[in-house]
Amino acid sequence: MRMLYDSEYEKLTNEVFRKNDVNNFCLLTEGKGENIKESIIDAHWHEWLELIYVIEGGMQLEYPSGTMQVNAGEVALIGVQTLHKIVGSPGKFSFICLHVNFGLIIQYLNPSLFVDQTIKIQKTANFIMLIERVNQLLNSNDAVSTIRLKSSILEILANSIEELELTQLETNNQTEDLIDEFSKIIFYIGEYYRENITLGHLSEKFGYTAQYLSALFKKRTGINFHTYLTGFRLEKVKFLLLNSDKTLLEIAIDSGFSSEHSLINNFKKVFEMTPTEYRSVMKEKKA
Structure with missing residues (x-):
């Protein structure tokens, strides 16, 4: 098992900034620079929910059930315990990556909802607004900002569940069909x-x-x-x-x-x- 949410972008040689939330709700990473060639983050998984907002450039996500190209202006959701590899495209890039604490997730819902899930967000504008708000709130540590930060992250979780439901409806599958035997066990443990x-x-x-x-x-x-x-x-x-x-x-x-x-x-x-x-x-x- 490789839980790399706090070291996932160490191979990037350009400017990478991490914002650690003192309340431990989340971890936010900002990256900006230029790839001379493809930048590869090897296959790994972690317990925290991951959202990647690509501002400039593009990246390809590789996971057991397929691949996904994420371009500028798009947001991808990578669920907990979801094996994935990230391949950054050559050229200029800019991104924000938000990891949501597994411990916070289990306070409000069964985290198994996010197991083995990799999707491209459809209601992009709302997610971008929330991610940028979190990024801004992490610069402050007063009581009001802390409350707003937690509220924003919970809103991200709620919207993420809605996005997963949208994806399931589009594939015309019933929820039960989407849950394999192992996911049922993981859900039970949750x-x-x-x-x-x-x-x-x-x-x-x-x-x-x-x-x-x-x-x-x-x-x-x-x-x-x-x-x-x-x-x-x-x-x-x-x-x-x-x-x-x-x-x-x-x-x-x-x-x-x-x-x-x-x-x-x-x-x-x-x-x-x-x-x-x-x-x-x-x-x-x-x-």
Whole structure:
């Protein structure tokens, strides 16, 4: 698994600017320059929802089900856990890339709605307006700007769901037909991650053997079921650490960990610091 939302554009040798949201709602990257030849960002995926607004030039997105050319004035949506490769066209380019925090998404909806989704936005003007507003609001850190920033991002999420529905209608498919067996399982995890979900539970629920599901997770995500579920829960933990005053025990319960001890151990294993240390470090940056 390659979760590259914070290093995705490091290979670009031109001017690339990142705006880190101190509230951890999003990450915004602005790029501008000139490619002497094709600029390639290798195939990868990440947990955060990605929106790319091409201002000048063009790029091609490559993903398992096809390719998509995104030109100046267009916006593309790349869903969570969506494998994709980005090929920037030769010549001058300018873009804004917005990543929306997975932890914020799961506060309001099931993130599985965005799994394996790559579409070109149809109502472009509205998205461009919202992305530019987010870009502007990230320059301020007062209470009013923070509220407006969160509101704008939530509006982007709502509009993204509407765009996915439009795409489904145009292909004349029913929603159920668009969800494969693995997506149904991922959707279920998104709904019930707070509960004691095991491979045995999933195998009974969906009618597959635990061995089959284990192999399916490895094939589709590159990691095993336990690592996926733990990572899902930890994204919720990170968001709650930064956006609530809840105790570690309360956060453990809200995110599906069996105990505060389990939460601390898993967090430290992945992020090499305790949840308390993480909260302290991030609050210092925010101050």
